[in-house]
Amino acid sequence: MVRVGILGASGYGGAELIRLLKGHPEVELVGFSSRKHVGKPLEAAWPQLWDGALFAPQEEVLERAEVVFLALPNGLSMEIAPLALREGKRVVDLSGDFRLPPEVYEAWYGIPHKSPELYEEAVYGLPELHREEVRGARLVANPGCYVTAATLALAPLAAVGALKGGFLVGLSGVSGAGREGEGTFFAEVNENLKPYRAGGTHRHIPEMEANLGRVLAQGRWPRTHGPRAELRLSFTPHLVPMTRGILLTAEAEVEGHWDQARLEGLYLEFYQGEPFVRLLSDLPQTKATYASNRVDLRPLYEARTGRVLVFAALDNLVKGMAGQAVQNLNLMLGLPEDLALPKEGLWP
Amino acid sequence: MVRVGILGASGYGGAELIRLLKGHPEVELVGFSSRKHVGKPLEAAWPQLWDGALFAPQEEVLERAEVVFLALPNGLSMEIAPLALREGKRVVDLSGDFRLPPEVYEAWYGIPHKSPELYEEAVYGLPELHREEVRGARLVANPGCYVTAATLALAPLAAVGALKGGFLVGLSGVSGAGREGEGTFFAEVNENLKPYRAGGTHRHIPEMEANLGRVLAQGRWPRTHGPRAELRLSFTPHLVPMTRGILLTAEAEVEGHWDQARLEGLYLEFYQGEPFVRLLSDLPQTKATYASNRVDLRPLYEARTGRVLVFAALDNLVKGMAGQAVQNLNLMLGLPEDLALPKEGLWP
Amino acid sequence: MVRVGILGASGYGGAELIRLLKGHPEVELVGFSSRKHVGKPLEAAWPQLWDGALFAPQEEVLERAEVVFLALPNGLSMEIAPLALREGKRVVDLSGDFRLPPEVYEAWYGIPHKSPELYEEAVYGLPELHREEVRGARLVANPGCYVTAATLALAPLAAVGALKGGFLVGLSGVSGAGREGEGTFFAEVNENLKPYRAGGTHRHIPEMEANLGRVLAQGRWPRTHGPRAELRLSFTPHLVPMTRGILLTAEAEVEGHWDQARLEGLYLEFYQGEPFVRLLSDLPQTKATYASNRVDLRPLYEARTGRVLVFAALDNLVKGMAGQAVQNLNLMLGLPEDLALPKEGLWP
Amino acid sequence: MVRVGILGASGYGGAELIRLLKGHPEVELVGFSSRKHVGKPLEAAWPQLWDGALFAPQEEVLERAEVVFLALPNGLSMEIAPLALREGKRVVDLSGDFRLPPEVYEAWYGIPHKSPELYEEAVYGLPELHREEVRGARLVANPGCYVTAATLALAPLAAVGALKGGFLVGLSGVSGAGREGEGTFFAEVNENLKPYRAGGTHRHIPEMEANLGRVLAQGRWPRTHGPRAELRLSFTPHLVPMTRGILLTAEAEVEGHWDQARLEGLYLEFYQGEPFVRLLSDLPQTKATYASNRVDLRPLYEARTGRVLVFAALDNLVKGMAGQAVQNLNLMLGLPEDLALPKEGLWP
Structure with missing residues (x-):
């Protein structure tokens, strides 16, 4: 069992991560944070989940987890990722912060990059094209939909x-x-x-x-x-x-x-x-x-x-976001790539 | 592993059963039938499923399975259930055929009942009210939404x-x-x-x-x-x-x-x-x-x-139909009642 | 031609009034106001309308109009209706302010009533029940959906x-x-x-x-x-x-x-x-x-x-709001009750 | 007042024509036909319309009308348009039958053309490009959405x-x-x-x-x-x-x-x-x-x-179908091009 945490669990990506990770047999979900909901029970924010656990402060989640998912707005991940890496955590970032060379990022996102040095290390997490690189990555930039x-x-x-x-x-x-x-x-x-x-x-x-x-x-x-x-x-x-x-x-x-x-x-x-x-x-x-x-x-x-x-x-919320992030997690942990990820859809 | 089959896999209830049973660790799905699609691959009828298996003839499914789900129109289950029971199969029926006393059924459904003697044996499959009866049942009448x-x-x-x-x-x-x-x-x-x-x-x-x-x-x-x-x-x-x-x-x-x-x-x-x-x-x-x-x-x-x-x-397709049927299956097999059944929803 | 104005044209009720009144052969729409949009062209707020006219200040609309529709939030109409009536305007109010006896209003809406004396004069504008009273009314309380x-x-x-x-x-x-x-x-x-x-x-x-x-x-x-x-x-x-x-x-x-x-x-x-x-x-x-x-x-x-x-x-936006208001206007003006009001719907 | 009829009033295009023509001040709607609904009241097919008139037989509509709208499936208009023209009626055809040269039509529609000689006479009814030709037309091919x-x-x-x-x-x-x-x-x-x-x-x-x-x-x-x-x-x-x-x-x-x-x-x-x-x-x-x-x-x-x-x-049902047909009618009759046609939309 790997201890996993989620920062930014007030958005759809975070909620979808919780749903997928709760069904993951090799993951212990050790915490999830949200500035907006801290201290409140999960159900207060997400009526589809049946779970009395509370939103934790960000630091607590960071401390408990071995792998951290960052489901944060663009511009925030670049501040938190270095802290997490320094503490020896591995990171899957769902934002755009590490997907583009810093100078290109700044031009298109209009946000000054605060951790440009990490771009080189970050692995672009599209498993179909970069499977091998993801396996060994400390920091994965998870692409969007x-x-x-x-x-x-x-x-x-x-x-x-x-x-x-x-x-x-x-x-x-x-x-x-x-x-x-x-x-x-x-x-x-x-x-x-x-x-x-x-x-x-x-x-x-x-x-x-x-x-x-x-x-x-x-x-x-x-x-x-x-x-x-x-x-x-x-x-x-x-x-x-x-x-x-x-x-x-x-x-x-x-x-x-x-x-x-x-x-x-x-x-x-x-x-x-x-x-x-x-x-x-x-x-x-x-x-x-x-x-x-x-x-x-x-x-x-x-x-x-x-x-x-x-x-x-x-x-867009699964292969285009949270599912792909779990696919990357599976690769990073040496698990079967499709563990806990549905290949089939819901119809109708 | 229990060998399970589905009769009537061309409707939403059947498709939802396939989806749930494919993820069930104690079930081997040994076949599914549909008059309309017999011989065709599952994907031709259900684009959400990624499975080359073919729709089988009804008899084949009946023969292979230990437990049979009947996802058939009202009036058909009452013909097939006795055949299956005679062969020693256990049956979960999703139609209305065994939910009401035959005379009430006939008055409200306008269909003459062909297996009235089975009504007495059938257990009404609402686990929250009839959990114990379901455990030992040969024939479960699964209620609707x-x-x-x-x-x-x-x-x-x-x-x-x-x-x-x-x-x-x-x-x-x-x-x-x-x-x-x-x-x-x-x-x-x-x-x-x-x-x-x-x-x-x-x-x-x-x-x-x-x-x-x-x-x-x-x-x-x-x-x-x-x-x-x-x-x-x-x-x-x-x-x-x-x-x-x-x-x-x-x-x-x-x-x-x-x-x-x-x-x-x-x-x-x-x-x-x-x-x-x-x-x-x-x-x-x-x-x-x-x-x-x-x-x-x-x-x-x-x-x-x-x-x-x-x-x-x-x-309506899960607790109101296929999920409840799997809940009944779990009870019939002495398995944890919630095995392979999601307690949490998809949002948004 | 009667000069008509609308106060509160930034909501759906106001927009629906504009649409209906622009097609009304006996109405000259002399202005519409919105605090939020004042000075902006109508199209900036309402892309379905093709009209370069600008949102006017409230006072201007009040001054130009003979009949004023108040499509304002509860609590505001009770302030503006007396001003309009004092200037000799007739008023159709789409809010809840004059629909209930002031003491009942205060109990259910939690808003102190500022013009309780007008409640007695206000006519409840449900034409099917109060047609005759509406004809002579100075102030009509237009019921909701x-x-x-x-x-x-x-x-x-x-x-x-x-x-x-x-x-x-x-x-x-x-x-x-x-x-x-x-x-x-x-x-x-x-x-x-x-x-x-x-x-x-x-x-x-x-x-x-x-x-x-x-x-x-x-x-x-x-x-x-x-x-x-x-x-x-x-x-x-x-x-x-x-x-x-x-x-x-x-x-x-x-x-x-x-x-x-x-x-x-x-x-x-x-x-x-x-x-x-x-x-x-x-x-x-x-x-x-x-x-x-x-x-x-x-x-x-x-x-x-x-x-x-x-x-x-x-x-809800026509008979339940703006259409009913125009029906009341027609009665107040002695026009055919159904003038400029569609009896038939849009399908599909 | 011009006497107008509609053939093919069981589809959305026909229903939208009825709605628009009933509000047209220069049109008398003298009949509408539908094989499926003949003899039934309009409301039985179209619950949005409040009109006890009956669907008439096609011949009756053809006889009474001066201008006929054909809202028929591809392949049928080419049979009926010549009959109508021979009786001195003018025709607006909403099908694809007269929009393309017969040989191109046959290649793309897979239907042998039965009135190829009419293609030359038919005017392509896109008013923004062919306004003048439409004015004098006997037969207008109304383009689709x-x-x-x-x-x-x-x-x-x-x-x-x-x-x-x-x-x-x-x-x-x-x-x-x-x-x-x-x-x-x-x-x-x-x-x-x-x-x-x-x-x-x-x-x-x-x-x-x-x-x-x-x-x-x-x-x-x-x-x-x-x-x-x-x-x-x-x-x-x-x-x-x-x-x-x-x-x-x-x-x-x-x-x-x-x-x-x-x-x-x-x-x-x-x-x-x-x-x-x-x-x-x-x-x-x-x-x-x-x-x-x-x-x-x-x-x-x-x-x-x-x-x-x-x-x-x-x-698609107005400018892409029935509204454009009425726009063509207005041109054919020398009326203002926008008569009885809304320039503004419904929102929300």
Whole structure:
């Protein structure tokens, strides 16, 4: 049993971590904190949980735990992670603080970075691409929902050097905006649909571009196409009137001659044996991944335009957040990667 | 490991059983059948499941299993249950076929009963009231969502003889109507709310009345009030624009002098130690029980009218259907009653 | 053309008034105010409106208008109504300030009443019961959604002296809680259902009781049953995951011998010729009244219990708020009562 | 008063036509037909309408009307339109039968065309582009929701010859699939999101391409860029869990040097004076167009990629169907184009 704690248990990510970790046979959940709820019972904040345990002060959680999940707002993790590491704890950070080079982070997040030295050590926690690095990591930067979907959707094309550009449309349920996200009142979201942060301004863009560049740079796959200039992606997120779920629809501009068979072959090979990536012969739908840690993918060659469409569906709070964090924990602890993580969804 | 099979895996109840049983450590799921899907892979019918197993013919499932779940339409279970019992299988029936005395069944369901002799043997599978009987049962009649909510909401008052009458309003998500339920197209259900089968015509009414009468007859609780005439309940179901969840709001006409403290005392005592009944100090909400096997209850004394309000929330596909069936299975097998059954919900 | 102004145009009621009044052939909308938005264009607050007009200061609107709608929070109307009346304006107040006797108001709303003398003059603006009084009124107290539904549902039984008591369940879409109502974030309301202010604490209860008592006291209908003691209603509101619409389900305890034919006869006679009350032979559903000023009613005799069920559906922002206010305006101005008010709904 | 009839009043388009035409001051609605409902009262099929009129046989409607709306399935209009024209009626057809050259129609719809000779006469009823032709038309082919959105979104760029290609993502509410559309059960659509007919197979694609080619060919705008090869668009529709509303998100590949100011200038000039096109300075959202005949547009220059994003929102049953048909009717009759058509939406 490993002693695990959670800092920031007042948000959806924290609550989902509690739910998953309470069902984890190798984890002892030794505490969870929230400035807002400290001293209150868990049920007061989270009516779905049946547990009289109290929100603890942050220091107590840090002290008791061997591994700490940081489910904190951007800008806070960079202050707390060094303290935890200094005390010999291992850290899985769910914020954006260690996902990008500090100078890129500062440019896109508008927050001065207080622990730039840790970026080098931090391992980018997308297990499908960085499984080995995660195993030994002290500090894991756990990627978010849009980026996980976009990276997994396009990684095979990037790996072989075929990805020239892409127009990505992200469609997200409202829980992605957090528990009391701005502009998420029911009466204004229901029966409504809208883009937001359009025009190349969403801060997940540099992370997607970096991930796909790194796949190519890893050189693990035979590069079948010429060297790539820097990749520039267009990404437009939309808010959809539902609670959970992300669908990413990508149109990729590709180099070389493609057809449906070759495309499917590449994806099958790339994701062979992955415990949480399912390649469909039909189009994905978010509901099929509800409450599971799975990603459903479908690449489609569009002959009329010569472009490749890729669809990815996942649950933004599980594979796009807390589930992925537990997947990283399992790797860090040398446990089976899928321990305590559902591969199947809730329907309807 | 016990070999378990499911007949009728094309409906939501069947799918939910598959999901729960696949995660059950003492169960080997040896087959599932559906006339509609026989020979097809599970995923073709259920995109949330990641499993290449094929729907099997009914006979095969019956043959392989030691315990059989019947998730069949009313009228079919009464044909198949005797066959299964004759082969030495134990049966959990999710239909209405064995929940009521045959003559009452025929009057309310309009279906001639083909196995009336089995009614006597069938155990009514509401564990909170009939736990001991279920343990030894060969045939369990698993109650449905509205009846489970109504019975658990009013059982304490009934047990002490205080329940004189009740006006019950049931509010149900759409999944209660089945996978392709009549009148459940999205565009006509969304942003809509309607009563149905009003005026004392819903066939769950006699089951509720019988259950509450039986609680009194059991005599396990000190009767604090005089003998009761036959109980007559008013029950009005409504369709609500959501997928899962039932809320039951009951106004009980009560005998004797009540106040909030005495009321809460009765419920606390009655449900003490129950693994799946939670008494709230706040009002229940369906979302808190989402995907869990829990019932949330709240009795409230209304001083202005001298009536008692009781609110009950549950997930109609779990505690109101498949979860309760697994709870009964656990009892039948002498396993911990809560094995493989979530007590906590999914939020948001 | 009558010059009309709106104070409090930042809420849903105000916006709905603007929409209805812009389509009114006898109204010139001379201004609308909002403390929050003053000086900003209408479109900045209300993206559905295509109108560059600016939110004006309150005094300007008051000065320009002959008739003023007050769509203000409880407690504010009682300050502004006397000013407007003193300037010779006529007033339709959408708040609760003039709906109840000041001492009752203070007890239920917890707000000291600053214009108790105006209560006597204020006309209760439910046209179906007080049409003639509204025509000559200077100050109309426009009733809200639950009360309109409950009163119209039970008025016929009350009028003949047959109503002994009632258990009322109100089911409301989220817009009833206002634009940024507490506890109305999408992710927590969607796929959720909950009662609130249960136990006889909702402040619409005394208004319902008073209305039904007044119907009896009016003595316009032959009293077929004996004198009534003070009526006590039980009312339990619920929040339903939809935006617009109210369904009221009432179980009435009645005196005398009733059957379905007699019941329908009473309702048909009582509401004969009403432009906005439709009696259905089927059960009502909220969607059928969407964006209309109609109420759909259905009384149902429940033989098993001897009780009467009545169902009422309406759009809480139209007949339950802004539409009813315009209906009152039409009466005050001697115009056709249904001018510029839709009798038919939007579907789907 | 013009005598107008509707064939095919059992679908959402027909019902919306009835609602709009009943409020039209220059129209006498002389009949509506539906094979399914003939002889039944309107309310039996459409609970939102309060009207005892009966569904009439098709021949009766045809005989009484001067102008006929055909809200029929694809393949039926081509049989009935010639009959109506022969009798001297004018026709607005809401199906796809006269929108494409017969050979293209046959290739994409898989239906042999029975009235190919009428295609030449039919006027494509998108008023913003073909206002003058519609005025004199006997037969108008009324475009659908996706095509209206896509065409209006990209027409300005096409008109000046700058549009080289485009990746279009369509997001639609469920009512676009019709009253009992396949795969639109609430429990499977709610909390779900999915693409459909992806990969260049949706039959609105050739219509979009043809429309944009025609804008260029009209030559009404100064062509600022070189001659275009045939335009090939990628279009991927998605089903979103809401009832009404379409959002089109387009990434346009453009020729020439663009920036935000030049882009907005072009759109402002192109749509100057249009009664139903609103250019926003913010991003569109579908709810703002709910129940209105308006299209909200926003072009956005994306500097990082050099592409142009255009967002369009409309109500698929109004501007995308019945409202546009009434707009065409107004033009055909020489009436104000916006008569009886709401420019403003319903919120919330």
